[in-house]
Amino acid sequence: MKIQAAVTHGLGEEFKFEEVELGEPKMNEVLVKIVASGVCHTDAVARDLGLSPFPAVLGHEGSGIVEKVGSAVTTIQAGDHVVLSFAYCGHCENCLTGHPTVCLNFNDLNFGGKMQDGTNRIHHHDHAVSTFFGQSSFGTFAVTNERNVVKVDPEVDLTLLGPLGCGIQTxxxxxxxxxxxxxxxxxxxxxxxxxxxxxxxxxxxxxxxxxxxxxxxxxxxxxxxxxxxxxxxxxxxxxxxxxxxxxxxxxxxxxxxxxxxxxxxxxxxxxxxxxxxxxxxxxxxxxxxxxxxxxxxxxxxxxxxxxGDSIPQVFIPQLVDYYKRGLFPFDKLTKVYDFDQLNEAFEDSKKGITIKPIVKIS
The missing domain is CATH 3.40.50.720 (NAD(P)-binding Rossmann-like Domain)
Structure with a gap:
């Protein structure tokens, strides 16, 4: 399917809004319509220091609504409100003992530019584009592994929740x-x-x-x-x-x-x-x-x-509950930008004008 995405073509370059091709979700993957995405310092590091191969679609604090799930997905269904977090393999010793943040395959899965099966889901003019953190949420849609996906309370504004996927849970x-x-x-x-x-x-x-x-x-x-x-x-x-x-x-x-x-x-x-x-x-x-x-x-x-040594599927819903009770008012850190203001959001973050920018995508 054709989607709009912010593509980073080279070291330190500004984001360019382009049409790219997003592949269908495979059996253990989920297609998510992205509502918003947090802007994190790690995105800036990836753009400016080259954590992942270029070209890339960055963004790793996505929130959205599930459009479609693969045949083997059991914990998520179409219509769910979700937050996207980091990628982990789920079968190494650290994952199996409750520490997926130090997954033995963490760097490959989050910064290697490919999905867990070694293929790409995003293409531009028939050339592969790197996925970031297994999600690439600076786009109108994202395909991600079921393990990246955290179901959240549909009563809470999805625009706000993306930053729980990385910076705030850290x-x-x-x-x-x-x-x-x-x-x-x-x-x-x-x-x-x-x-x-x-x-x-x-x-x-x-x-x-x-x-x-x-x-x-x-x-x-x-x-x-x-x-x-x-x-x-x-x-x-x-x-x-x-x-x-x-x-x-x-x-x-x-x-x-x-x-x-x-x-x-x-x-x-x-x-x-x-x-x-x-x-x-x-x-x-x-x-x-x-x-x-x-x-x-x-x-x-x-x-x-x-x-934050977190298990996202456990910890992020806890943070949402704390927020609903008034104990964790992280909304006071945020400012919402339109998607086409993504470069401005990064600049405001760098200058300290905004503590936690969020770009509203749909």
Whole structure:
């Protein structure tokens, strides 16, 4: 079928809106009419650093309505409201033990440009176009594996829900799925973008006593306060480590580092109390640590967390329920753009004008 899609033809190039050919869903796949898609930093990294082969249709926070399902699909049916999340194989050791975010085939399935069977579903002038995250939601329709698809409450506006598929579940899941912080514990969140603010909201749900948001933009810190931060620190104005140790009487139990900025990563670790844990969730370059003094001597843990260590089919409906109860107001992070404003949405995200852009596609 012919669809409209935003195609990325080369490194750093703007999106071009073009007609492409989308293949029929195979036996374990689903055809989804895309309603909207979140704009995520990972899309920008893919465009600017070449995570996937070009040309590609990016987008990996899609939401929509199921049009058709393959003959072997059992959990989804036509008419379902769904959110699309990351691809995973479902049969490796990590998938089978409840950790699909670290699927042994994660990189191939999400960044390799092909579906799990090694073929392409998108073509342009008879040439293959890469699929991204097994979905490519910057198009009017998407074909994706059943495992990418999460059925959601039809009472909630689908336009809003796409970002739950990646960025928002990353922040919230790092707190609720990986840390599972004890009631009354302390946490610092570095960076008050969509991922960091989702972690702030999750920390409030978990009952953390001190929830400290760190950023360099006062407007974002103000929103962090509104969403549940008990303290906010502007890293340009204060000694972050010193202030956190003062607030917490020795350092935080947990830290979520979303910025990928090496000096900030070190702050996150230095501001932990002994036995504290720091989760690195941002794309981070090479950093030099004094392993003895920074980590080992105080029994600290530094870990990487992908996609909030979530099982999307379990966790995303939980986040929707939290939202309906008023406990997870992630809509305050979002701004909706028309599909033809996709390049503008990326630029606004880069400049910090919009925390979480969403493009409405149909």
């Amino acid at each position: 922040g919230a899941g790092t707190v609720l799925n990986r840390f599972k912080p004890e009631f009354g514990s302390s946490i610092a969140i570095y960076g008050s973008g969509a991922v960091g603010l989702s972690a702030v909201m999750a920390a409030k749900i978990a009952g953390c006593f001190n929830i400290i948001a760190v950023d360099i933009h006062d407007s974002r810190l103000e929103l962090a306060r509104e969403l549940g931060a008990t303290h906010t620190l502007n890293g340009k104005n204060v000694d972050v480590v010193q202030e956190i140790k003062k607030i917490t009487k020795g350092g935080t139990h947990y830290a979520v580092e979303t910025t990928g900025v090496p000096p900030v990563v070190k702050q996150a670790i230095h501001a932990l109390r002994p036995l504290g844990s720091c989760a690195i969730v941002g794309v981070t370059p090479e950093i030099t640590f004094d392993v003895h003094n920074d980590i080992m001597a105080e029994g600290k843990t530094v870990m990487g967390v992908i996609e």
